[in-house]
Amino acid sequence: MPYTAEISRTNPTCILFLIDQSSSMEGPFGGQQGKKKSEGVADAINRVLQNLVLKCAKADGVRDYFHIGVIGYGDTVTPLLKNVSENKVLHPISAVATSPMRVEQRKRLVDDGAGGFTEQSYRFPIWFEPVAEGKTAMYGALELAKQVIGGFLLRFPKCFPPLIINLTDGQPSDANPMQIASEIRALSSTDGQVLLFNAHISEQETVPVSFPSDDNRLPDIYAKVLLRMSSVLPDKLRLAAEEEGFAVNPNSRGFMFNADLVALVRFLEIGTRVASHVR
Amino acid sequence: MTSQKPFRWSSFSQPKKGHSLAEYEDSAAADLSVCRFAIADGASESSYSGEWANKLTFGFIENSLLQAPNGWADWLPPLQKLWANSVPASPENISWFAEEKLHDGAFATFLGLEFTLLPNERTYQAIAVGDSCLFHVRDDKLVKAFPLQAASEFSSRPALLSSKPRSAGKTPMEKRLLANFLPGDIFYLMTDALACWFLTELESGKKPWLDLNDIRSLPTPEMFFETWVTTQRESAALKNDDITLLVIDALE
Numbered sequence: 001m002p003y004t005a006e007i008s009r010t011n012p013t014c015i016l017f018l019i020d021q022s023s024s025m026e027g028p029f030g031g032q033q034g035k036k037k038s039e040g041v042a043d044a045i046n047r048v049l050q051n052l053v054l055k056c057a058k059a060d061g062v063r064d065y066f067h068i069g070v071i072g073y074g075d076t077v078t079p080l081l082k083n084v085s086e087n088k089v090l091h092p093i094s095a096v097a098t099s100p101m102r103v104e105q106r107k108r109l110v111d112d113g114a115g116g117f118t119e120q121s122y123r124f125p126i127w128f129e130p131v132a133e134g135k136t137a138m139y140g141a142l143e144l145a146k147q148v149i150g151g152f153l154l155r156f157p158k159c160f161p162p163l164i165i166n167l168t169d170g171q172p173s174d175a176n177p178m179q180i181a182s183e184i185r186a187l188s189s190t191d192g193q194v195l196l197f198n199a200h201i202s203e204q205e206t207v208p209v210s211f212p213s214d215d216n217r218l219p220d221i222y223a224k225v226l227l228r229m230s231s232v233l234p235d236k237l238r239l240a241a242e243e244e245g246f247a248v249n250p251n252s253r254g255f256m257f258n259a260d261l262v263a264l265v266r267f268l269e270i271g272t273r274v275a276s277h278v279r
Numbered sequence: 280m281t282s283q284k285p286f287r288w289s290s291f292s293q294p295k296k297g298h299s300l301a302e303y304e305d306s307a308a309a310d311l312s313v314c315r316f317a318i319a320d321g322a323s324e325s326s327y328s329g330e331w332a333n334k335l336t337f338g339f340i341e342n343s344l345l346q347a348p349n350g351w352a353d354w355l356p357p358l359q360k361l362w363a364n365s366v367p368a369s370p371e372n373i374s375w376f377a378e379e380k381l382h383d384g385a386f387a388t389f390l391g392l393e394f395t396l397l398p399n400e401r402t403y404q405a406i407a408v409g410d411s412c413l414f415h416v417r418d419d420k421l422v423k424a425f426p427l428q429a430a431s432e433f434s435s436r437p438a439l440l441s442s443k444p445r446s447a448g449k450t451p452m453e454k455r456l457l458a459n460f461l462p463g464d465i466f467y468l469m470t471d472a473l474a475c476w477f478l479t480e481l482e483s484g485k486k487p488w489l490d491l492n493d494i495r496s497l498p499t500p501e502m503f504f505e506t507w508v509t510t511q512r513e514s515a516a517l518k519n520d521d522i523t524l525l526v527i528d529a530l531e
Contacts (some may be wrong), residue, residue: 008297008519011296036324050379053376054376054379054380054383055324057326057377057379058302058326058377058379058380058381059326059327059366060302060379062376097374097376098374098410100375103375110382110442111445113443113445114444114446120382121374122378122379122382123374123379124375125380198386240435243434243436
């Protein structure tokens, strides 16, 4: 079970995001000054979705290499991306691409090719707004995730193993999530076990931690529990992380603390990746 | 091919399995009159990369990068302009993602090969960015592998040429080779999936050029190449990717 299945239109994989929308997310985000945790998460998820769409976009449209779902949890557990479809949790990425809630006009500085920079306007899609209210039904969200991933595996039994990314400040209010997390990681396609990654965002202004193998640098018990819930990085993803400059070892886990989430999906390989250093 | 020409060449291509020929994003070009040959592999994560690969290979045939006084600085910008003129110019009527991909530009690996025939010496120069490879075979032995020498050197993040002018890092991460050759030598240019197969076979003590020579000797080599590629993919010996092979025989 080597995590080598090709991700293609006929054999897509699935990426499911679980988003903590509880009231504690109203607190300040240690990772970015002046932002609330809920805003940090909304920004991260929008950028990750944008990156995933761009990975699949070609001149003739968006290729459905991924099925994407976003589940929010607060007092209740709710499938989001309602703009894409009211009823389903998972959506082909081509549908996600064409159905953001809105598209913002933003500006950025780009290389002008002559040694300077020039301002360029661009469109940034918004699928997800910050929400922070109620409790933290993380267990319930993981239960729904297990059900959704189970359905996907029946449909695509040979797929590259689905990836679940849970974004939270880490304090579940409904039940201990360790057991359900372990049940999720035990699900598998013919290519390997389902991957559960956790991204912990915190009020603490500490150094970001990416893909740790132990909890030495993690500041609180919630982060430590989330680390234990996270899958060990398969060799292929670990090597990709290493190529991107992360310090990893064979016990590194899919866990991030106050770190850039885009890195979590950058490794998913659908062909030649365009790295930042290229000319 | 007539016998006055110093070389004979043939090329083969196969799109990635599950993709149509229109989605093939490699390119190969050859011109015997200037003894120049090139291959390029458009990066799958970029849009319009097949067009970019084409601009690079045909650009190399038309104007020698190796003879350009200022190298890349002379050679690349006109091709970047050609690419820009070949893709949609106005973002008004396109989706946010199509616009973003156009902003990013297209990317491709590239390998160019130029032969020089002097009265007493036959030389060739090759230039490569990324993992498109050249293998030089003489008397049933590998003389040179360029720019990669081992299958373990392939990754999903090769050096690439961008269709957008960029100031940072003026010179692409190129590799160059200058060597002699003899009549009878054979040069195999191939994009990464086939090159990785070639080096893997070599590392297990085989002579991978024999398979390719067998295919070339058949009456309908293109058809047999397609069958051979399918078989190799099914046995996982060949990664599912666009495949391009350009073979050049140095004649007497």
